Amino acid sequence: MGGFEDSHLFFVDDLILFGQATRTQAEVMRDYLESFCDICGQQISFPKSTLFYSKNMKDIEACVFAKVCGSPLTKDLGNYLGVSLIHYRINNKTYRGLVEKTQIRLAA
Known part of the structure; x- marks a missing residue:
């Protein structure tokens, strides 16, 4: 199995999620984050969040991913x-x- 196998990294008040660049994966991540917020009472500002994508991903696919997530794309974390x-x-x-x-x- 190749590639990066970690699924997330936590920092003090930040979270980095890793996943496959598919519409389904974007929907699953969004659903999990919304469920987490419902349980703990926290809120995520999706417009203030950013999506970083691999140079191997097509820009049009990244735009679809960003639309599903409701967060802007970035080339720099x-x-x-x-x-x-x-x-x-x-x-x-x-x-x-x-x-x-x-x-x-x-x-x-």
């Missing part, structure tokens, strides 16, 4: 703790800024 969430090649420069900030705070 941004940073978390000062580190880019998208890595194409990890090396010692990838986390240098985070290490430097940590060292400065520890020295203070």
Whole structure:
């Protein structure tokens, strides 16, 4: 079996879900998120959420996925703790800024 096998990642108040890029998968994810909200009393702002899609996915398919989810598409997930969430090649420069900030705070 190839590909990425994790289905989700949790951060402090963020969640990243992974799945197949199909309309059915988009509907299932949306239904699960809505059920979660009903149970715990939380709300998700789908217009404030973003969908990142693989370069292997056709733009028209991504647009259908976004319409089902009610969230805009993005090519950049941004940073978390000062580190880019998208890595194409990890090396010692990838986390240098985070290490430097940590060292400065520890020295203070």
